[in-house]
Amino acid sequence: AQTVTQSQPEMSVQEAETVTLSCTYDTSESDYYLFWYKQPPSRQMILVIRQEAYKQQNATENRFSVNFQKAAKSFSLKISDSQLGDAAMYFCAYQGGGGSNYKLTFGKGTLLTVNP
Amino acid sequence: GAGVSQSPSNKVTEKGKDVELRCDPISGHTALYWYRQSLGQGLEFLIYFQGNSAPDKSGLPSDRFSAERTGGSVSTLTIQRTQQEDSAVYLCASSLEMDNYGYTFGSGTRLTVV
Numbered sequence: 001a002q003t004v005t006q007s008q009p010e011m012s013v014q015e016a017e018t019v020t021l022s023c024t025y026d027t028s029e030s031d032y033y034l035f036w037y038k039q040p041p042s043r044q045m046i047l048v049i050r051q052e053a054y055k056q057q058n059a060t061e062n063r064f065s066v067n068f069q070k071a072a073k074s075f076s077l078k079i080s081d082s083q084l085g086d087a088a089m090y091f092c093a094y095q096g097g098g099g100s101n102y103k104l105t106f107g108k109g110t111l112l113t114v115n116p
Numbered sequence: 117g118a119g120v121s122q123s124p125s126n127k128v129t130e131k132g133k134d135v136e137l138r139c140d141p142i143s144g145h146t147a148l149y150w151y152r153q154s155l156g157q158g159l160e161f162l163i164y165f166q167g168n169s170a171p172d173k174s175g176l177p178s179d180r181f182s183a184e185r186t187g188g189s190v191s192t193l194t195i196q197r198t199q200q201e202d203s204a205v206y207l208c209a210s211s212l213e214m215d216n217y218g219y220t221f222g223s224g225t226r227l228t229v230v
Contacts, residue, residue: 004158033216035218037218037221042223043205043207043223043224043226044221044222044223044224045159045207045209045219045221046221047218047219047220050217050218052216091158091159095216097216102147102149102164102166102172103149103161103164104149104159104161104219105161106158106159107158108156108157108158109158
């Protein structure tokens, strides 16, 4: 079974600074997808960024980028120019690539605080 | 609808009572998922519906939990004889079939069993 580990229960960053959230995963599959979700106090999980395992290029969405190290099974999220609105719980998630792999497996999350 | 809608937003119930949680997915999304988020934990898969196929109920924690999806749209998660350990946020999500672009989640129902 796949597992996702987020080793940082809490992180903090100063506004306008850069922060990196860590995620590692365990899988025997070669084809899969990785995601970072943001959960603000409203509770709604919002997709931040997505990475396809077969793509070597790291995904980027505006101020959010990932460092995907497939051999190391590592998938960290970098938030540049942090804003107060980035404060939230961040979850790393894994989805297998086969046609029957519809489940997302989540880590336990990292609570990010942004200090003004 | 424009997003995934869940109701109620919050529910407080007495131990031993039954509760029903509702999820209205995005129109056109054939896949629907229920997850449970307990305090300090990640999201735990409960059940998956896809079209007219038999649902994947492998994540339901006990036979007190059941779910149905009527007409391929609205889903109801029912918890019978609630226990204090059932207290959690129950999140619903929907997606297109075989979608690897991530789910769209609702805002969840916070269930508190007292």
